[in-house]
Amino acid sequence: MAEEKYETHEYDVIVIGAGGAGLRAAVEASAQGVKTALVCKSLLGKAHTVMAEGGIAAAMGNIYPEDNWKVHFRDTMRGGKLLNNWRMAQLHAQEAPDRVLELEEWGALFDRTKDGLILQRDFGGHRYARLAHVGDRTGLEMIRTLQQHAVHKGIDVYMECTLQRLLTDAGKISGAFGYWRESGKFILFKCKSVVLATGGGGKAWKVTSNSWEYTGDGVTMAADVGADLMDMEFMQFHPTGMVWPPSVRGILVTEGVRGDGGTLKNTKGERFMFNYIPEFFKAETAETEKEADAWYEDKKNRRTPDLLPRDEVARAINSEVKAGRGTEHGGVFLDIASRRPADYIQRRLPSMYHQFKELADVDITKEAMEVGPTCHYAMGGVRVDADTTAATVPGLFAAGEVAAGLHGANRLGGNSLSDLLVFGRRAGLYAAQYCKSLKGSLTVNNDQVNAFAREMLAPFESKGNENPYTIHADLQECMQDLVGIIRVESELKKALETLQQLKQRTRNVKIEGNRQYNPGWHLALDLHSLLGFAEAATLAAIERKESRGGHTRDDYPNTDAKFAKVNVVVRKKNGKLALSQEPLPEMPDELKALLEEKK
Amino acid sequence: MAEQQVHMRLWRGDAKGGEFRDYRIGVGEGMVVLDVVHAIQAQQANDLAVRWNCKAGKCGSCSAEVNGKPRLMCMARMNTFQPGETITISPMRTFPIIRDLVTDVSFNFQKAKEIPAFKPKPKEADGTRRMFQEDIDRVQEFHKCIECFLCQNVCHVIRDHDDNKPAFAGPRFFVRLASLEMHPLDCNDRMELLQQKAGLGYCNITKCCTEVCPEHIHITDNAIIPLKERVVDRYYDPIAKLLGLFSTKNK
Numbered sequence: 001m002a003e004e005k006y007e008t009h010e011y012d013v014i015v016i017g018a019g020g021a022g023l024r025a026a027v028e029a030s031a032q033g034v035k036t037a038l039v040c041k042s043l044l045g046k047a048h049t050v051m052a053e054g055g056i057a058a059a060m061g062n063i064y065p066e067d068n069w070k071v072h073f074r075d076t077m078r079g080g081k082l083l084n085n086w087r088m089a090q091l092h093a094q095e096a097p098d099r100v101l102e103l104e105e106w107g108a109l110f111d112r113t114k115d116g117l118i119l120q121r122d123f124g125g126h127r128y129a130r131l132a133h134v135g136d137r138t139g140l141e142m143i144r145t146l147q148q149h150a151v152h153k154g155i156d157v158y159m160e161c162t163l164q165r166l167l168t169d170a171g172k173i174s175g176a177f178g179y180w181r182e183s184g185k186f187i188l189f190k191c192k193s194v195v196l197a198t199g200g201g202g203k204a205w206k207v208t209s210n211s212w213e214y215t216g217d218g219v220t221m222a223a224d225v226g227a228d229l230m231d232m233e234f235m236q237f238h239p240t241g242m243v244w245p246p247s248v249r250g251i252l253v254t255e256g257v258r259g260d261g262g263t264l265k266n267t268k269g270e271r272f273m274f275n276y277i278p279e280f281f282k283a284e285t286a287e288t289e290k291e292a293d294a295w296y297e298d299k300k301n302r303r304t305p306d307l308l309p310r311d312e313v314a315r316a317i318n319s320e321v322k323a324g325r326g327t328e329h330g331g332v333f334l335d336i337a338s339r340r341p342a343d344y345i346q347r348r349l350p351s352m353y354h355q356f357k358e359l360a361d362v363d364i365t366k367e368a369m370e371v372g373p374t375c376h377y378a379m380g381g382v383r384v385d386a387d388t389t390a391a392t393v394p395g396l397f398a399a400g401e402v403a404a405g406l407h408g409a410n411r412l413g414g415n416s417l418s419d420l421l422v423f424g425r426r427a428g429l430y431a432a433q434y435c436k437s438l439k440g441s442l443t444v445n446n447d448q449v450n451a452f453a454r455e456m457l458a459p460f461e462s463k464g465n466e467n468p469y470t471i472h473a474d475l476q477e478c479m480q481d482l483v484g485i486i487r488v489e490s491e492l493k494k495a496l497e498t499l500q501q502l503k504q505r506t507r508n509v510k511i512e513g514n515r516q517y518n519p520g521w522h523l524a525l526d527l528h529s530l531l532g533f534a535e536a537a538t539l540a541a542i543e544r545k546e547s548r549g550g551h552t553r554d555d556y557p558n559t560d561a562k563f564a565k566v567n568v569v570v571r572k573k574n575g576k577l578a579l580s581q582e583p584l585p586e587m588p589d590e591l592k593a594l595l596e597e598k599k
Numbered sequence: 600m601a602e603q604q605v606h607m608r609l610w611r612g613d614a615k616g617g618e619f620r621d622y623r624i625g626v627g628e629g630m631v632v633l634d635v636v637h638a639i640q641a642q643q644a645n646d647l648a649v650r651w652n653c654k655a656g657k658c659g660s661c662s663a664e665v666n667g668k669p670r671l672m673c674m675a676r677m678n679t680f681q682p683g684e685t686i687t688i689s690p691m692r693t694f695p696i697i698r699d700l701v702t703d704v705s706f707n708f709q710k711a712k713e714i715p716a717f718k719p720k721p722k723e724a725d726g727t728r729r730m731f732q733e734d735i736d737r738v739q740e741f742h743k744c745i746e747c748f749l750c751q752n753v754c755h756v757i758r759d760h761d762d763n764k765p766a767f768a769g770p771r772f773f774v775r776l777a778s779l780e781m782h783p784l785d786c787n788d789r790m791e792l793l794q795q796k797a798g799l800g801y802c803n804i805t806k807c808c809t810e811v812c813p814e815h816i817h818i819t820d821n822a823i824i825p826l827k828e829r830v831v832d833r834y835y836d837p838i839a840k841l842l843g844l845f846s847t848k849n850k
Contacts, residue, residue: 212652518648
């Protein structure tokens with residue numbers, strides 16, 4: 001094969017991914033005066049953030065003046081089963097309100113209180129109504145605001161451009177390599193720093209709320225250049241995805257339904273969440289329906305168990321269905337129709353109304369929805385420094401879902417959008433500072449680039465006959481069945497074997513057609529990232545022999561004090577993923593005190 | 600429901616040319632057109648080019664013309680077609696073809712750059728931004744836009760008239776301009792752009808855009824017509840014009 005010439009661009013900072021974190025990072029880096037480009041797989045404004053519904057968690061205290069960052073910090077830590085990086089949880093709770101107000105300065109229009117301030121809604125695990133929102137389409141408002149701000153700042157955007165390999169020079173980031181989706185031609189960025197904002201890898205599971213973009217690119221790229229991954233065993237299965245009809249299975253139903261008064265019921269009509277209140281949350285959770293219903297209006301009552309953290313609710317639904325109290329389609333009922341007036345539901349949840357009406361022929365103002373768990377969010381990812389978002393490879397930064405630490409073992413709803421803003425900004429800021437302080441020049445190793453190009457073109461020359469879509473479907477089947485909500489060692493080990501077989505099969509992928517806008521080829525390349533993500537998640541799941549947050553082991557059903565003190569870290573050594581357990585950073589006493597309050 | 604076979608005709612080709620090709624494939628309960636396109640892609644045509652992301656009507660990626668009607672493929676239920684009906688899918692016609700169902704929509708991203716940015720007025724004395732729900736309801740309607748560009752696609756000013764594109768922003772960007780002009784905090788001025796480079800005058804309010812909007816935004820009534828009134832007030836108001844003779848303001 002003749003070596004082709006690559007289109008080459010030079011920047012200080014390359015931001016990969018244009019969801020909330022990537023856009024906020026690019027805006028910040030550019031404002032710091034370094035030459036910045038934003039590179040994304042889809043068109044601008046289509047990233048996964050656009051699908052976020054419920055809101056942005058920020059202790060602004062507009063509804064409950066007693067809310068503040070300390071309460072938000074405590075809620076986040078407890079929701080994450082105390083495995084969170086305390087410093088990230090602190091920075092996040094402290095800075096989220098400013099980041100929300102900043103969006104308003106850039107044109108966002110959140111729903112308002114009677115006094116004309118930003119309205120905040122209730123959500124799972126948050127003590128006070130805390131989520132700034134726009135009906136149930138908050139993500140759209142956020143991405144559009146950031147997108148337009150970035151466009152007006154003149155930031156260079158490379159759309160429909162997939163970067164899948166990072167380049168290093170003497171251990172430091174020196175570039176990124178990938179291809180234009182439209183033409184299939186390669187593109188090389190020479191840069192001093194890369195911000196990963198690529199999201200998670202939920203597309204490795206079958207029932208998922210994630211779009212085709214969620215293939216674990218950032219995690220795999222980082223691991224490939226030797227960066228540490230952390231907490232990969234923790235996957236969030238959102239308790240409420242659509243379950244019927246089959247073609248919509250997994251599509252998200254916002255937690256805002258429960259935040260606005262909806263409740264979960266089994267087929268006997270019981271509000272079963274009252275039977276699943278864990279000891280850890282007993283003191284702060286209502287025990288009767290009466291108290292739960294009164295909580296919506298008066299926070300002196302304790303919170304409804306419908307709004308326990310997502311891991312608890314997902315497990316409860318799973319148990320109800322297993323016990324034979326689920327619907328014929330394997331879900332449970334989510335009922336807001338009998339609890340709130342139709343016009344309230346339509347005003348608060350317009351896109352849920354639309355989604356059920358159009359896709360399932362269900363009128364949510366009149367009937368209950370059928371819901372069940374769907375793979376939604378990776379708590380784990382690239383291990384980063386709490387303040388700077390720096391990964392363990394110099395020049396590499398990560399923010400948003402691709403980064404690990406903030407959410408610990410389980411993320412609270414609403415804490416994702418605020419995460420994107422707080423740490424997106426920090427990633428841009430510190431990546432820019434890194435560029436400014438970097439001494440000497442970086443070179444890109446052409447042999448390395450040529451090797452990547454050959455790897456990526458290999459599927460066109462393969463003599464095999466594997467269909468990339470079939471391999472992807474088999475991967476999703478494997479992760480769904482063997483690395484799902486409830487895990488057990490024998491199945492996890494079986495998953496590892498299957499992943500090895502799938503890896504072998506990817507060498508025999510056959511590509512139809514040419515390089516121009518060829519989704520079959522793109523998927524074949526994504527399989528590299530998906531398999532990397534899946535393998536790290538499975539290995540980490542085997543290592544953590546306890547149940548905590550988004551990692552439930554049937555063979556180790558309880559939390560274990562030994563594992564309460566460690567993160568599971570995955571890193572690539574000599575081409576293989578290796579595991580280690582590393583102690584959590586020590587939390588200062590004044591923050592410990594915040595966690596010890598009972599309610 | 601037992602799986603049924605359907606007959607699909609998909610446009611396959613690139614900028615140099617192409618043709619409709621026939622596919623027969625099984626359809627399960629609840630499927631939408633995008634599911635069927637994906638099934639064809641996975642089983643019969645691995646290289647079939649199509650854009651999509653959310654599959655729930657929230658991102659506006661999968662716009663196409665289904666039996667001639669511009670719509671989102673992810674929100675087009677298969678059970679809304681007659682049994683045995685052939686379903687024909689072609690790419691949006693207003694934009695240049697890249698490949699199969701994927702078009703070059705960069706026109707829209709170019710137009711977005713030309714719109715003067717949001718510019719907020721000073722904060723309240725107490726450092727807050729106070730806005731009341733009733734004052735932002737209209738603008739929130741505009742913010743529902745998912746940028747599917749179906750309104751751009753159907754707009755007859757540019758649908759068969761490439762030559763109008765440089766002088767016309769299109770319904771999507773009239774909605775964007777209206778959202779800025781009616782934003783309670785904004786104090787930038789976009790009237791000149793509207794009257795001149797955005798080509799608001801080209802629109803003769805046939806409401807085709809409103810009809811295809813999957814978000815049911817009242818593009819014509821709530822965005823375009825009020826903008827036209829504002830332009831008229833600024834540039835064609837006879838009283839203001841008369842007063843203008845005695846003043847240098849408002850020129």
